[in-house]
Amino acid sequence: MANDPQVPWTDEQWARVNQVIQEEAKRARVAATFLPLYGPLDADADFVRRQDIYYPTPTAERNAADIAANNAQQAYRRAVEAEDDAGALAAEDRFLEAEASFRRETLGIDDRDTMRLATLQVIVPVRNAQMADPELASALALFRRAANVVARLEDAIVFRGLEPNPNRAAGGPFAPPGGLTGLPPIWRITGALAARGLWTARPGADWSIRIAGATVEERAHHLVGAISRAIGRLEQHGHFGPFAVVLGQELFAVAQTPERGSLVLPQDRIIPFLGGGPLLRSSTLSDPAGVVVALGGAPIELVVATDMNLQFLQVSADPVFLFRISEKIALRIRERAVVQLALA
Known part of the structure; x- marks a missing residue:
């Protein structure tokens, strides 16, 4: 950032402070080490295009969507005649959803809808x-x-x-589900809306694999098979490598435990599957949990509208110099290309 005349630092001191912040961010980040990055954007940007990728809708589904759109139009007219505003809005939403389906006859990308950028900050x-x-x-x-x-x-x-954050006074109106265990309550998130993450993105039978085993040794054996199946499922849905595997604390410990009667670690068997992708640990994943992410074609990317930076705010009456370290980000999931792992 540019020097501020109220801050009694030399150019060299400013440069050192900014270097320290960038180095620490690089050491601590996990997701940004494997996800494709998009940005920066204009400093005043609050939104970014969603860019959901869609494919041709099968004929039977298009016909059903056409019928649903007609029904929604009729329901909308009835609601308007009855002066039912809520009913009219609901019918309009159903019509727009159905219309989007029956008009999908070719490969396309939705670059009209937008998503809100979240500002992450800590006051120093x-x-x-x-x-x-x-x-x-x-x-x-x-x-x-x-x-x-x-x-x-x-x-x-x-x-x-x-x-939505149940404790809005601490952290802001939105927060990660379950809070942030182990982090001091000095952070705040502003400008955000509810959003799904890699672990919470539309779970389903094809996108979730349970790892069996009553002991760590048994789980170590099944973890390798689970990741192999996850990669197979991603490829069946058209998503290819390289693949990234990120495990929570408990599953990462399993990956470091040799199977009974063997000196080979599960991680040594997992890494060849990944096609050059990483095997990582993140304590921010709920335990016991993990994700397998396909990176080929960039179906998921991390939008970094404004990278981590230092801003001088003011001198308080104490007097204390108040700074803010912040960044502005969003997770853009163009296609579902992640399989979730959990213990059975």
Whole structure:
């Protein structure tokens, strides 16, 4: 960022602070190491196009959608005549959904609808004495910690999504489901709406695999098979490698446990399946959980509208210099290309 005249730092000190923040973010991030990245966008951007990819709808489904659209039109007219605003809105939604289906006769992408960008931030107070230190030792420690928290928050949103926050006073109106265990309550999310993450994206029989086994050794054996089946299912749906596997704490420990009577680790058997993709651990995944993500063709990408940066806000009455470390992101799922793993 540009130097602020209220902040008594040299150009070299500003550069060092920004370098420390970027280095810490790079160390702490998990999702951004394997997902394709899109951005930056204009600084004042609040939305990004969804870009859902769709395919030709089978004839039988198009015919059913045509009937549903006609029924919705009739229901809309009846609701308008009855001055039923809620009924009219519901009928209009049904019509638009049906119309989208019966008009899909070719490959296409929905670049009209948009999704909201979430701003992740941590406020960092720095005292006068800390500001005056030529080495900025205390200030750099604070900025490192804040950058680490924002990076962990980013991963939590990518893997678990966002939902209404029951404690709006702490964290903002939306937060990852289940909160953020282990993170100090210094973060806040603004500008967001409810959104699904890789672990919470439309679960179903084809997109979820249970790992059997009563002991760690048994689970280690079944984990390898589960990931192999997950890759097979992704390829059956037209999604190809490289593949990324991200495991929560418990399943990652399983991947590091040799099967009974063997010295070979499950991870050594898993990595050759991935076609050059990574096997990673993230503590922001709910335990016990994991995901297998297809990366070929970029069906899923992380929109980084504004990368992690430092902003000076003001000098408080104390006096304390108030800074903000923030970024603006969204997870864009163009196609369902992720299989969820969990223990049976």
